[in-house]
Amino acid sequence: MAENRVGQTVILKSPPSIISGGCIAGPMEAQGPLGGYFDLTVEDDRIGEKTWEKAESRLQRETLAIALAKAGLTVNDLDYLFAGDLLAQCIGSSFGMRDTNVPYFGLYGACSTMAEALGLAAMTLSAGYADIVAAVTSSHFCTAERQFRQPLEYGGQRTPTSQWTVTGSGALILSSLKGYPSVDSVTCGKIVDLGIRDANNMGAAMAPAAFDTISAHLRDIGVKPDYYDLIVTGDLGTVGSRLMHELFKRSGTDISTNHFDCGASVFSHDVQDTHAGGSGCGCCASVLSGYLLHGLRTGKWRRILFCATGALMSAVSSQQGESIPGICTAISITGREV
Amino acid sequence: MAENRVGQTVILKSPPSIISGGCIAGPMEAQGPLGGYFDLTVEDDRIGEKTWEKAESRLQRETLAIALAKAGLTVNDLDYLFAGDLLAQCIGSSFGMRDTNVPYFGLYGACSTMAEALGLAAMTLSAGYADIVAAVTSSHFCTAERQFRQPLEYGGQRTPTSQWTVTGSGALILSSLKGYPSVDSVTCGKIVDLGIRDANNMGAAMAPAAFDTISAHLRDIGVKPDYYDLIVTGDLGTVGSRLMHELFKRSGTDISTNHFDCGASVFSHDVQDTHAGGSGCGCCASVLSGYLLHGLRTGKWRRILFCATGALMSAVSSQQGESIPGICTAISITGREV
Numbered sequence: 001m002a003e004n005r006v007g008q009t010v011i012l013k014s015p016p017s018i019i020s021g022g023c024i025a026g027p028m029e030a031q032g033p034l035g036g037y038f039d040l041t042v043e044d045d046r047i048g049e050k051t052w053e054k055a056e057s058r059l060q061r062e063t064l065a066i067a068l069a070k071a072g073l074t075v076n077d078l079d080y081l082f083a084g085d086l087l088a089q090c091i092g093s094s095f096g097m098r099d100t101n102v103p104y105f106g107l108y109g110a111c112s113t114m115a116e117a118l119g120l121a122a123m124t125l126s127a128g129y130a131d132i133v134a135a136v137t138s139s140h141f142c143t144a145e146r147q148f149r150q151p152l153e154y155g156g157q158r159t160p161t162s163q164w165t166v167t168g169s170g171a172l173i174l175s176s177l178k179g180y181p182s183v184d185s186v187t188c189g190k191i192v193d194l195g196i197r198d199a200n201n202m203g204a205a206m207a208p209a210a211f212d213t214i215s216a217h218l219r220d221i222g223v224k225p226d227y228y229d230l231i232v233t234g235d236l237g238t239v240g241s242r243l244m245h246e247l248f249k250r251s252g253t254d255i256s257t258n259h260f261d262c263g264a265s266v267f268s269h270d271v272q273d274t275h276a277g278g279s280g281c282g283c284c285a286s287v288l289s290g291y292l293l294h295g296l297r298t299g300k301w302r303r304i305l306f307c308a309t310g311a312l313m314s315a316v317s318s319q320q321g322e323s324i325p326g327i328c329t330a331i332s333i334t335g336r337e338v
Numbered sequence: 339m340a341e342n343r344v345g346q347t348v349i350l351k352s353p354p355s356i357i358s359g360g361c362i363a364g365p366m367e368a369q370g371p372l373g374g375y376f377d378l379t380v381e382d383d384r385i386g387e388k389t390w391e392k393a394e395s396r397l398q399r400e401t402l403a404i405a406l407a408k409a410g411l412t413v414n415d416l417d418y419l420f421a422g423d424l425l426a427q428c429i430g431s432s433f434g435m436r437d438t439n440v441p442y443f444g445l446y447g448a449c450s451t452m453a454e455a456l457g458l459a460a461m462t463l464s465a466g467y468a469d470i471v472a473a474v475t476s477s478h479f480c481t482a483e484r485q486f487r488q489p490l491e492y493g494g495q496r497t498p499t500s501q502w503t504v505t506g507s508g509a510l511i512l513s514s515l516k517g518y519p520s521v522d523s524v525t526c527g528k529i530v531d532l533g534i535r536d537a538n539n540m541g542a543a544m545a546p547a548a549f550d551t552i553s554a555h556l557r558d559i560g561v562k563p564d565y566y567d568l569i570v571t572g573d574l575g576t577v578g579s580r581l582m583h584e585l586f587k588r589s590g591t592d593i594s595t596n597h598f599d600c601g602a603s604v605f606s607h608d609v610q611d612t613h614a615g616g617s618g619c620g621c622c623a624s625v626l627s628g629y630l631l632h633g634l635r636t637g638k639w640r641r642i643l644f645c646a647t648g649a650l651m652s653a654v655s656s657q658q659g660e661s662i663p664g665i666c667t668a669i670s671i672t673g674r675e676v
Contacts, residue, residue: 002467005467088485090650091651091652095663097529098529103526103528105526106445106447106650107446108422108446116443123465127342127467128342129348130343189441190439190440313432314426315426317433320391320392327444
């Protein structure tokens with residue numbers, strides 16, 4: 001058995017530290033309950049760019065710049081960039097990171113990409129392959145909706161299970177030096193597909209993957225859910241969160257008391273017309289880099305398990321009648337010396 | 339400085355071994371000069387599936403099965419899958435690998451994805467995070483052409499610089515145990531964009547990235563090009579290869595004598611109407627897993643540098659007038675004990 005692995009989980013012998021985080025979000029997210037935790041919120045979806053896609057690339061670029069500035073670093077200090085987004089051929093990242101001159105690993109894990117990026121980044125640092133790296137992801141309501149569903153101009157009625165793609169980006173700078181918050185383990189997820197076909201019910205498609213990965217992680221580490229002060233999922237939304245609670249309940253575990261879903265928390269359900277909650281690569285990335293990082297630093301939570309969830313489908317796969325494969329990757333983060 | 343890194347290059351302290359490779363290609367590729375090196379060639383682009391996209395997923399699935407069978411393994415032996423393809427949201431891989439039940443890292447490096455997958459796979463093994471992993475990529479002429487360029491039915495005239503997307507898939511199984519061929523170092527590429535805007539001239543867009551990464555690798559390792567019996571690029575094609583030779587010539591290095599481009603070699607220029615050569619994630623993946631692996635094992639080459647090249651654009655970015663960012667990641671492979 002590989003020396004740094006237990007079951008499905010990699011235990012990092014030299015846990016890297018998260019030295020800074022940056023996050024930018026859009027106008028809808030600014031009005032949500034976590035609005036005060038973003039470093040910057042933009043009023044205009046285009047951010048002065050000609051197209052939404054160019055705006056999303058700019059989101060990533062400026063989010064990385066914020067995270068680097070907070071750490072007192074520049075792009076020249078980065079050994080690697082781990083980046084991804086939801087767009088076809090991941091152009092949010094490739095164009096956003098184009099001018100950095102930093103070795104680049106492009107990733108696609110749908111809305112789970114931030115956990116994939118953070119996991120590979122931490123694994124790379126702990127192995128002595130790099131000193132300082134960044135993990136960056138983004139999503140944008142306008143680029144995602146028109147790509148995965150309908151032209152925005154169509155103004156289609158949204159179903160109650162549908163989620164609202166977050167316009168936002170999150171970036172974390174990690175160092176191989178010991179420090180806190182630290183990244184301690186990585187449980188890479190398997191693809192789980194229980195046959196959900198409704199592209200407006202991503203929560204249901206991703207909930208079984210979240211259940212699968214979180215269960216594997218707890219089993220591998222040998223702990224109960226309350227070992228973590230917070231078990232964070234990415235964007236199950238309200239519908240997917242209920243389904244995941246139900247799956248855990250059936251296996252004899254109550255996870256609802258310390259579960260937090262970024263998608264279900266980023267908007268105000270009563271006031272904002274966002275149905276089952278937020279979604280997108282930028283949702284849990286911006287919540288992690290802002291709200292969660294703040295709570296880890298201030299001692300609100302000592303240990304969290306960050307489990308980003310993704311739906312690995314495309315408009316084409318849906319049109320061809322395919323079901324929606326889900327995935328979830330879990331990263332354990334310790335806020336302060338325990 | 340990170341202990342296992344020199345400049346831009348990771349030196350693997352415990353070089354993993356490539357224990358088997360599998361490759362499947364389409365009818366055009368079967369007729370090319372490397373046709374005899376594929377494990378299987380299919381006569382029908384659909385491989386009996388309803389859509390080309392489903393066919394591409396099947397290509398990946400069956401290629402992985404061939405590679406596993408050769409190693410006497412099953413998917414249950416795999417700790418990780420590193421996979422990617424050219425399709426929007428990488429559905430070739432997510433649907434192809436859906437039923438494996440193996441922790442999955444989805445990657446997007448355009449046509450450079452096989453080097454990205456192989457690099458991360460080898461880094462993961464050398465660090466003791468896994469025992470056995472697979473790297474798989476694919477491309478398909480019909481899925482790619484209609485996504486990046488025009489509907490196939492349109493029958494558009496192809497320009498002389500255009501390349502023909504290879505229908506094919508390659509899979510490598512790697513082990514953390516010492517053996518040959520071994521993966522010795524990984525030079526992850528930076529995004530390089532010199533402003534090429536012609537989506538029918540990918541070779542020109544990728545050549546500067548290949549020059550950049552290969553130069554960095556040779557500098558980091560401290561060797562001249564003839565240290566390698568073969569410097570392999572992915573799919574520069576004939577046009578991109580000439581441009582890369584020119585870039586090296588200007589820097590005082592002749593790389594043309596031991597350079598081999600998979601794209602320029604996979605089709606017969608005189609007979610097959612493929613213009614500047616082959617391209618796609620499956621091009622260098624299937625050539626590496628077949629022809630190159632064979633040559634490494636039989637002692638034809640002792641050391642090769644495998645440099646897959648990618649163009650990180652999409653149909654949307656081209657329509658929005660963007661230039662084409664290129665990337666190239668280089669992996670050094672030793673065929674036999676030196």
